[in-house]
Amino acid sequence: MRLLPKSCAKRWTLGGAGVLVLGAVAYGSLIESSWIETVRTVEFLPMVRPPAPDLTLVHLSDIHIGTLGRREKRAIEIINDARPDLIVLSGDLVHEGDRPRELETFLGSLHARYGKFAVWGNHDYGCRVPLTWGPGVVKRGGFTLLRNSSSAVTYAGGRIVIAGLDDAITGHDNLRLAMTRVSRKDACILVSHTPEIVSDLGNWDIDLVLAGHTHGGQVRFPLVGALWVPFGTRDHLEGWFDVPPDVRLHVSRGLGWSWLPIRFFCRPAIDIITLRAGRKPGKSTRSILGQS
Numbered sequence: 001m002r003l004l005p006k007s008c009a010k011r012w013t014l015g016g017a018g019v020l021v022l023g024a025v026a027y028g029s030l031i032e033s034s035w036i037e038t039v040r041t042v043e044f045l046p047m048v049r050p051p052a053p054d055l056t057l058v059h060l061s062d063i064h065i066g067t068l069g070r071r072e073k074r075a076i077e078i079i080n081d082a083r084p085d086l087i088v089l090s091g092d093l094v095h096e097g098d099r100p101r102e103l104e105t106f107l108g109s110l111h112a113r114y115g116k117f118a119v120w121g122n123h124d125y126g127c128r129v130p131l132t133w134g135p136g137v138v139k140r141g142g143f144t145l146l147r148n149s150s151s152a153v154t155y156a157g158g159r160i161v162i163a164g165l166d167d168a169i170t171g172h173d174n175l176r177l178a179m180t181r182v183s184r185k186d187a188c189i190l191v192s193h194t195p196e197i198v199s200d201l202g203n204w205d206i207d208l209v210l211a212g213h214t215h216g217g218q219v220r221f222p223l224v225g226a227l228w229v230p231f232g233t234r235d236h237l238e239g240w241f242d243v244p245p246d247v248r249l250h251v252s253r254g255l256g257w258s259w260l261p262i263r264f265f266c267r268p269a270i271d272i273i274t275l276r277a278g279r280k281p282g283k284s285t286r287s288i289l290g291q292s
């Protein structure tokens, strides 16, 4: 068998690798970055007594709104089709600081029975949005902005308090202030942009923590995993975690992107969480319903 000359084989190898890389970049930027995964889970709220009805909570994170494109329009459809009782947005609302109209349209297009809640993330502060047009836009979009504060929702099952931490990465967080109006009798959901805050929750009675920030790594490779994870991620890249003594943490991999307009083996996610009254027997209080 006649072998290719060495220089020719090298050219073919390099050419093949180049085509693979270009194909992966095209897939990650044109297809996967808009290919939303809907992740459905069930979580139990021990402080709510059965037979309270289930609540549907949509956890959105890292939407990084720039222009309103295919991904954002599909996200609106998915969220509204879920007919959520609550929508929680755990920070990084903007891509840059110059799209107030687009953010307001996106936020205003989402509907929830009992309320929509948001906290700021480090990217929002990096764009100075919380200090300029941000609060007005979030309010006009129908969201309650939680900046080290809380808001109570009353439904047939009782009272659930949503407490929101301002961004911890930029040093704006104050847990004591956020929890001031939360009673020990309340079911409490704490919202924070970064999951890192679970390392210091003190003795506060918190049932669930909802966080984002990680983008799930955004670009991942089989066997290798994420090449890079942002500061403040620790071991909580995405999904559900038990935090001793008795807190559950949910980290969303988020909807948008930062730095590079690409996602690879890490689709944008919308998390639809069914909140059920009571405590599930066994170690884990979660069961996966399905993904699509």
Ligand SMILES: [Fe+2]
Residues within 6 Å of the ligand: 062, 064, 092, 121, 123, 213, 215, 258
């Ligand atoms: Fe982000």
